[in-house]
Amino acid sequence: MALFSNVTAMAQQQPYNPWSLPDSFTIYNFAPEEIRSFLHPHWHNQKAPHPMLYYFFGLLYLVIGTVAIGGNWMVLRILGSFPSLRTPANMLVMNLAVSDFLLMVSLIPECVYNFFTGGPWQFGDLGCQIHAFCGALCGYSQITTLVFISYDRYNVIVKGFNGAPLTFSKAIMFITFGWIWSFGWSVCPLVGWGYYAMDGMLGTCSFDGLTTDMSNKTHILATTICLFVLPIIVIVGCYYFIVKAVFHHEDELRQQAKKMNVTSLRSNSDQQAVSAEIRIAKVAIINVTLWIMAWSPFAVVCMLGTWGDASRITPLVCELPVILAKTSCAYNPIIYALSHPKYRECLKELYPWLCIVTDAKKPSKRGGDDQSTGSTKTEASATTQA
Numbered sequence: 166m167a168l169f170s171n172v173t174a175m176a177q178q179q180p181y182n183p184w185s186l187p188d189s190f191t192i193y194n195f196a197p198e199e200i201r202s203f204l205h206p207h208w209h210n211q212k213a214p215h216p217m218l219y220y221f222f223g224l225l226y227l228v229i230g231t232v233a234i235g236g237n238w239m240v241l242r243i244l245g246s247f248p249s250l251r252t253p254a255n256m257l258v259m260n261l262a263v264s265d266f267l268l269m270v271s272l273i274p275e276c277v278y279n280f281f282t283g284g285p286w287q288f289g290d291l292g293c294q295i296h297a298f299c300g301a302l303c304g305y306s307q308i309t310t311l312v313f314i315s316y317d318r319y320n321v322i323v324k325g326f327n328g329a330p331l332t333f334s335k336a337i338m339f340i341t342f343g344w345i346w347s348f349g350w351s352v353c354p355l356v357g358w359g360y361y362a363m364d365g366m367l368g369t370c371s372f373d374g375l376t377t378d379m380s381n382k383t384h385i386l387a388t389t390i391c392l393f394v395l396p397i398i399v400i401v402g403c404y405y406f407i408v409k410a411v412f413h414h415e416d417e418l419r420q421q422a423k424k425m426n427v428t429s430l431r432s433n434s435d436q437q438a439v440s441a442e443i444r445i446a447k448v449a450i451i452n453v454t455l456w457i458m459a460w461s462p463f464a465v466v467c468m469l470g471t472w473g474d475a476s477r478i479t480p481l482v483c484e485l486p487v488i489l490a491k492t493s494c495a496y497n498p499i500i501y502a503l504s505h506p507k508y509r510e511c512l513k514e515l516y517p518w519l520c521i522v523t524d525a526k527k528p529s530k531r532g533g534d535d536q537s538t539g540s541t542k543t544e545a546s547a548t549t550q551a
Contacts, residue, residue: 223280230273236498359384365480
């Protein structure tokens with residue numbers, strides 16, 4: 166009895182800290198019995214994050230999902246409502262918006278539900294596999310579509326009239342190939358090459374970035390190379406030649422104008438067309454840079470866990486790249502609204518309550534563009550990089 170009193174007195178002398186958790190509070194102890202069977206052994210002895218973090222991540226997922234779903238729905242509605250915007254290049258934009266929209270619709274509801282109910286996964290092992298598959302499928306489609314959009318910009322700006330124009334049939338072929346390619350890679354972990362697994366915070370599922378058998382290691386390496394490194398090389402290469410061509414052409418015109426003792430060799434319409442092309446390239450570069458920033462940490466963590474030192478991967482280190490990757494779906498509609506006058510006009514007409522400021526003429530839902538073919542191609546293509 167005296168010993169119990171001494172222990173109680175000592176405990177009462179310790180300051181109460183609601184943000185401090187004992188080291189014995191591991192993820193395995195925190196996880197419900199029904200998900201321990203498919204919880205990766207790496208997490209068994211990892212200290213669990215504070216419960217308040219789950220509600221914070223739930224709120225974060227809710228904000229990202231609302232912006233991405235609402236923004237991409239606006240993009241799809243605008244491109245579907247205005248025939249003047251239904252160009253082959255904008256079909257690629259619609260496919261990018263579809264990929265982003267489906268990724269958010271298929272992943273965000275369960276993420277928000279799990280984190281707002283305290284964190285642990287609520288939908289069993291099968292639900293975890295489906296959740297991860299949907300994320301991989303739509304994510305792969307996203308990067309593949311960005312590659313096609315970059316190639317189209319390269320074809321229009323660098324090759325110009327020498328390049329074969331993008332037709333509707335070619336755009337459909339690109340889109341079909343992109344989804345088949347993405348499906349083939351995303352189904353691999355379901356048929357034995359690589360694995361999908363629950364992430365360290367227990368509220369989401371994605372690639373197994375911790376198992377070190379050769380099946381998973383080769384799968385992570387192959388997907389990183391084929392669906393991250395190579396696409397980045399192609400995209401960066403396209404925009405390198407785009408910027409190089411634009412600067413070279415502008416320099417030639419300045420030199421020729423100087424010889425002729427005139428300010429510029431361009432008419433006003435030519436100046437506007439070139440300005441539109443340069444703006445398109447700038448927006449595309451911003452988009453691709455943001456995409457690389459969003460997905461690079463995820464790729465690094467997967468490679469570190471399978472080919473490097475997995476002991477450095479904590480629940481937060483695992484979950485933060487997952488959240489950052491999902492933010493890529495929210496960039497496109499925001500860049501649309503800020504960068505393209507014609508898109509802003511359409512947005513203003515469909516959603517006047519957004520109070521969009523524009524300076525262009527009102528668009529027509531029936532088309533009726535009185536611009537030349539080349540100018541129309543330039544203006545209609547102005548939305549291809551959002």
